[in-house]
Amino acid sequence: MTIVQKIVSDLEKAIQKGSLSQGDALPSLATLQNNYSVSRDTGIRVYKNLKARGIAVPVHGKGYFLQNRSITTKINLFLLLDSLSSYKDTLVKNVSEAVSEKGKYRIYFHHHNEELFYRLIEEAKGNYTHYAISPYPDSSLVQKALQLLPNKKVTLLDRRDGIPGTFNFIGQDFKKDVYDGLVKLSHRIRYYSKFIFVFRNPSHHPQELKIGFQKFCIQTAIDYEIVSKVAQKSIRPGTAFLVIDDEDLADVVTTTTQMDHELGKDIGLVSYNETILKEIVGNGITTISTDFAQMGKLLVSKLGSSKPYNIHNGSMVKERKSI
Numbered sequence: 001m002t003i004v005q006k007i008v009s010d011l012e013k014a015i016q017k018g019s020l021s022q023g024d025a026l027p028s029l030a031t032l033q034n035n036y037s038v039s040r041d042t043g044i045r046v047y048k049n050l051k052a053r054g055i056a057v058p059v060h061g062k063g064y065f066l067q068n069r070s071i072t073t074k075i076n077l078f079l080l081l082d083s084l085s086s087y088k089d090t091l092v093k094n095v096s097e098a099v100s101e102k103g104k105y106r107i108y109f110h111h112h113n114e115e116l117f118y119r120l121i122e123e124a125k126g127n128y129t130h131y132a133i134s135p136y137p138d139s140s141l142v143q144k145a146l147q148l149l150p151n152k153k154v155t156l157l158d159r160r161d162g163i164p165g166t167f168n169f170i171g172q173d174f175k176k177d178v179y180d181g182l183v184k185l186s187h188r189i190r191y192y193s194k195f196i197f198v199f200r201n202p203s204h205h206p207q208e209l210k211i212g213f214q215k216f217c218i219q220t221a222i223d224y225e226i227v228s229k230v231a232q233k234s235i236r237p238g239t240a241f242l243v244i245d246d247e248d249l250a251d252v253v254t255t256t257t258q259m260d261h262e263l264g265k266d267i268g269l270v271s272y273n274e275t276i277l278k279e280i281v282g283n284g285i286t287t288i289s290t291d292f293a294q295m296g297k298l299l300v301s302k303l304g305s306s307k308p309y310n311i312h313n314g315s316m317v318k319e320r321k322s323i
Helices: 003-017 029-036 040-052 086-099 114-124 140-146 174-184 208-220 246-258 292-302
Strands: 056-059 063-066 075-081 103-109 130-133 154-158 168-171 194-198 223-227 239-243 267-272 286-290 310-312 315-318
Touching: 003 029, 003 040, 029 040, 040 056, 040 063, 075 086, 075 114, 086 103, 086 292, 114 130, 114 140, 154 292, 168 292, 174 208, 174 267, 174 286, 174 315, 194 208, 208 223, 239 246, 246 267, 286 292
Parallel strands: 075 103, 075 130, 130 154, 154 168, 168 310, 194 223, 194 239, 239 267, 267 286
Antiparallel strands: 056 063, 286 315
């Protein structure tokens, strides 16, 4: 046990015995220095530990105070996502269930706003034991924000986006996942003469998805096109679609019905990212998706790891009647 761990343990025991109550002042840095014959830096490290776990809170000019008597908190997770979609909700629910046994978490959303991204991380710095963050590409401010945090305490979640540094990672390999998923569906896709990928422009979706889609189409010699929106004239028999956004999925399903075409026969449809509703819409929509439930559980299981990790979460295909 290091001296920092011993001092933390002694303070935890005092809290557990009831010697300290919520709101009480904790021993000053000078007191720790005198009682344990340690440096001021060692005392600061003690309180950094307690602060990150949500047990102690600093008050400028007055010292540290007891904020939370729950000394069992080993994980205090800062979770920063882009937005809350139905499939990200699955991720969050599984993080919540898994982390409840070890500590707690707080969730925030940056909505692809780089100023908000920076501010949230700046405010979170030092207040959590771990940071799980879904970034986005082509932003120097996002990269600058991530540098505020210790690399070993950060997990880039779901996507990496070429972010430099030795951050941990759990997430998708979009090029590989979409390609492998389409290969698994090739026995269905081959019944169509054209394959259209609806990829909005501008879009925050990973560009690697387009590369994986193109690779599949070239290798299978199917006529293909990448478009930014669904055009009614493109919905004709013999055409299959790959969509990401739910609005585009709805456009394809609705227009197919209005034109008296049959989904799954005249028109094919594959959607990226699995949700419960896709089991029902159009008698079932075929999906290619990472396992967001597994991602959430895996994240929490790795938070205490002393070794760096770089984990491809993998993908799955749900074959239904839409193609």
